[in-house]
Amino acid sequence: MKLIIHRGTKEIGGNCVELSTENTRVVIDLGMPLVDARGEPFDSRELEDKSIPELVDERLLPNVPGLYAGEDKTVDAVLLSHSHQDHYGLFRYINPEIPVYMTEGAQALINASDLFIPTKANIQKPIVFEKRKSLTIGDFTVAPRLVDHSAFDAVAFLIEGKDKKIFYSGDFRCSGRKRKLFEHMINHPVKDIDYLLLEGSMLGRVEGPYPNEESVEQKLESTFKNKQNIAFVFCSSQNIDRIVSIYKAAKHTGQTIVIDLYTAYILDSLKCISRRLPQYFWRDIRVIYFKYHAKTLADNDLLNFLYKCNKNKIEKVDVNRDRKNIVMITRDNYDFTKILDNIDNASGVKAIYSMWEGYLEKSGLEEKLRQREIQLERVHTSGHATKQDLKRFVEAMKPGCLIPIHTFYPQDYQGLFFDTPVRQLEDGEMLVLK
Numbered sequence: 087m088k089l090i091i092h093r094g095t096k097e098i099g100g101n102c103v104e105l106s107t108e109n110t111r112v113v114i115d116l117g118m119p120l121v122d123a124r125g126e127p128f129d130s131r132e133l134e135d136k137s138i139p140e141l142v143d144e145r146l147l148p149n150v151p152g153l154y155a156g157e158d159k160t161v162d163a164v165l166l167s168h169s170h171q172d173h174y175g176l177f178r179y180i181n182p183e184i185p186v187y188m189t190e191g192a193q194a195l196i197n198a199s200d201l202f203i204p205t206k207a208n209i210q211k212p213i214v215f216e217k218r219k220s221l222t223i224g225d226f227t228v229a230p231r232l233v234d235h236s237a238f239d240a241v242a243f244l245i246e247g248k249d250k251k252i253f254y255s256g257d258f259r260c261s262g263r264k265r266k267l268f269e270h271m272i273n274h275p276v277k278d279i280d281y282l283l284l285e286g287s288m289l290g291r292v293e294g295p296y297p298n299e300e301s302v303e304q305k306l307e308s309t310f311k312n313k314q315n316i317a318f319v320f321c322s323s324q325n326i327d328r329i330v331s332i333y334k335a336a337k338h339t340g341q342t343i344v345i346d347l348y349t350a351y352i353l354d355s356l357k358c359i360s361r362r363l364p365q366y367f368w369r370d371i372r373v374i375y376f377k378y379h380a381k382t383l384a385d386n387d388l389l390n391f392l393y394k395c396n397k398n399k400i401e402k403v404d405v406n407r408d409r410k411n412i413v414m415i416t417r418d419n420y421d422f423t424k425i426l427d428n429i430d431n432a433s434g435v436k437a438i439y440s441m442w443e444g445y446l447e448k449s450g451l452e453e454k455l456r457q458r459e460i461q462l463e464r465v466h467t468s469g470h471a472t473k474q475d476l477k478r479f480v481e482a483m484k485p486g487c488l489i490p491i492h493t494f495y496p497q498d499y500q501g502l503f504f505d506t507p508v509r510q511l512e513d514g515e516m517l518v519l520k
């Protein structure tokens with residue numbers, strides 16, 4: 087059996103892994119890079135107007151023969167660990183004949199995103215795998231394992247074939263609403279793992295003041311309590327754990343949550359998977375309409391959804407009028423600026439940044455708020471396991487060999503996991519698994 091990490095041996099983002107035997111080739115994830123060759127934030131416009139051979143030549147697409155549209159198909163399957171762009175952002179280039187395996191939640195989120203973003207994944211042959219069931223792909227047996235992560239329905243993969251066991255951690259943590267999954271994995275570790283491909287996002291990052299989702303919820307609750315004006319919470323609509331935290335904190339303090347149509351649609355897409363997720367028709371939720379979202383839904387034959395949301399629609403003028411009792415989930419964009427400008431009096435407005443800070447630096451959001459004398463407060467916990475939790479994980483799993491992936495600090499693995507042999511690979515290097 088052979089392993090190639092096509093991308094991700096020394097960076098976060100752009101993950102792409104290949105496992106192969108003489109008969110079978112499986113690719114796991116094909117993500118959008120977060121950084122370019124110079125270490126600057128990756129600009130996805132670089133991909134525009136280029137053919138697949140050009141993209142491969144320029145190393146914007148990993149060189150995986152037989153994976154892409156227009157080539158002879160020699161890859162048997164693609165597996166997706168979770169619905170974050172740094173893991174599926176380049177799926178639109180995959181040969182439409184190749185089946186793409188994912189969880190129900192990942193599929194729902196990708197389908198919902200595809201409506202609203204110009205760079206659609208456009209997966210032609212999706213296959214939803216049943217949780218807790220293994221599947222056979224040629225020489226491989228693949229067992230998806232649900233993990234706790236900021237992406238809903240994220241999985242790790244245990245892959246067996248030719249007497250070798252490989253565990254691909256995907257992205258995971260032990261601080262979210264599904265942390266029991268982590269504890270369960272530690273208490274019932276997979277035995278005899280030969281190679282553990284382990285994410286290390288938190289290596290080199292400082293752990294913030296909020297260690298878990300509960301501490302975020304508590305902080306939000308104390309912020310919402312006795313507030314005198316609107317509270318804006320900047321958050322990804324796909325970070326479902328966080329949406330639940332905001333909802334609970336707002337509910338406990340008697341606040342109404344305002345979400346946009348996009349967020350309402352995302353949550354609606356997941357209602358068959360979890361009935362406990364907040365929905366647009368709940369009593370303490372209102373939906374605000376922005377032109378782009380409404381047009382997108384209408385253009386995609388979703389007028390019915392628009393009509394249903396109408397019952398809980400809130401007008402901008404009412405957001406201003408009821409601002410003292412409103413928590414609004416938002417993102418830094420044109421529509422947010424309009425809403426902010428529409429607020430009569432900015433005194434006492436709360437602004438909470440509840441996502442990864444990497445997005446904040448170049449956004450100009452803090453300056454925009456500062457001009458209105460609003461201070462941006464950061465309340466966030468990471469989607470990734472801390473160094474301490476990674477250690478607990480490795481100590482429990484006892485792999486024969488550890489392979490760094492999804493990290494900017496692969497050279498730090500051996501120092502951190504000193505009891506376990508670490509094999510640091512280069513992007514594109516082939517390792518024969520013995």
Ligand SMILES: [Zn+2]
Pocket residue numbers: 099170172173257492
């Ligand atoms: Zn990732």
